Amino acid sequence: MACIQKTLRGLGVLRQLPRESTVNQTYCRYASSYKYLQVDLDKKTKVAHLTLARKPANSLNCDMMKEIAMATNELDQDRDCKGIIINSCVPNIFSAGLDLTELYQAKELFFQDFWRSLQAMFSTIYGTKVVTMAAIEGHAPAAGCIIALATDYRVMSEGKFNIGLNESMLGIPMNFWVKDAFIATCGQREGERALQLGQMFIPSTALQIGLVDEVVPQELTLPTVQKHMKQWVKVPGGARGLTKSLIRQQAMDNLKAKADEDLLIMTRHMLSQPIQNTIGAYLENMTKKSKR
Numbered sequence: 001m002a003c004i005q006k007t008l009r010g011l012g013v014l015r016q017l018p019r020e021s022t023v024n025q026t027y028c029r030y031a032s033s034y035k036y037l038q039v040d041l042d043k044k045t046k047v048a049h050l051t052l053a054r055k056p057a058n059s060l061n062c063d064m065m066k067e068i069a070m071a072t073n074e075l076d077q078d079r080d081c082k083g084i085i086i087n088s089c090v091p092n093i094f095s096a097g098l099d100l101t102e103l104y105q106a107k108e109l110f111f112q113d114f115w116r117s118l119q120a121m122f123s124t125i126y127g128t129k130v131v132t133m134a135a136i137e138g139h140a141p142a143a144g145c146i147i148a149l150a151t152d153y154r155v156m157s158e159g160k161f162n163i164g165l166n167e168s169m170l171g172i173p174m175n176f177w178v179k180d181a182f183i184a185t186c187g188q189r190e191g192e193r194a195l196q197l198g199q200m201f202i203p204s205t206a207l208q209i210g211l212v213d214e215v216v217p218q219e220l221t222l223p224t225v226q227k228h229m230k231q232w233v234k235v236p237g238g239a240r241g242l243t244k245s246l247i248r249q250q251a252m253d254n255l256k257a258k259a260d261e262d263l264l265i266m267t268r269h270m271l272s273q274p275i276q277n278t279i280g281a282y283l284e285n286m287t288k289k290s291k292r
């Protein structure tokens, strides 16, 4: 869609995206194009599954975020696609958030590419007129939660899983577009509380605050999303898509207008010694935990 491409180009990312729409793509083209994703478009139902596939935890490295933005953009432009379901092939983990190993001791140029890829991933999912839904069959901390927040409908599995934005707990201040997306979904009061405290939620609480729309047994998560998707794609696409744009355009415009400022602020924070120390300590803990 021209609008998303304009925004992405405005963000200075995805320069490798084709300018022209690439219609008539085949199953195969999607299936074989990505290293960290499986993308399958069913031309009969017009629903695509975009499956996060970076073991062991779907942590989002720079290339994976670029792939997610590219795949979403390709599907957005494909006349055969009316809906995208985002799920994970890693049992019990939707996504572990940003790949902390890439953020630790990152060089400035690399960090800039990384952050622009995060902005692009979010804005492409958030801005597509195609229906998007997340089947959250496990943990979705931080940027994992951000992917889910960018979609139109979220179904999470029952179980000992967490979802939320824990950045404050990592010693990192929230940025404006993540804050806006959270507040647009859960409201001002929940935003004030959850974002300051860096709260993570179990599925039932996530449901209570509106962070997810439904909680179901794990084996029913994907089928439930597929059932809703079937309904949503029946709504005339032009009217629904324009309505979605109407609702989300201001947030998209804000992100585009302030993307460079966001990058500057985040570069200063993220590459500062105290935050690098926190990330280093966090990584060390994770390594110790997984060795136990």
Ligand SMILES: CCCCCCCC/C=C\C=C\CC(=O)SCCNC(=O)CCNC(=O)[C@H](O)C(C)(C)COP(=O)(O)OP(=O)(O)OC[C@H]1O[C@@H](n2cnc3c(N)ncnc32)[C@H](O)[C@@H]1OP(=O)(O)O
Residues within 6 Å of the ligand: 056, 057, 059, 093, 095, 096, 097, 098, 099, 100, 101, 103, 139, 141, 142, 143, 144, 146, 166, 167, 170, 172, 173, 174, 175, 178, 286, 287, 289, 290, 291
């Ligand atoms: C830091 C940036 C903040 C910027 C804030 C402001 C702007 C807001 C915008 C975006 C913000 C994004 C912030 C982030 O996304 S930071 C990442 C936050 N993520 C987490 O805190 C989650 C960390 N992981 C876990 O809690 C668990 O791994 C969990 C997902 C619950 C799964 O647990 P479990 O099933 O027990 O699996 P393991 O812990 O053993 O993990 C398996 C292997 O995966 C590695 N791993 C896990 N998470 C990450 C990660 N985020 N990055 C890199 N690697 C990760 C883990 O080390 C294990 O590896 P190995 O098997 O090799 O030991």
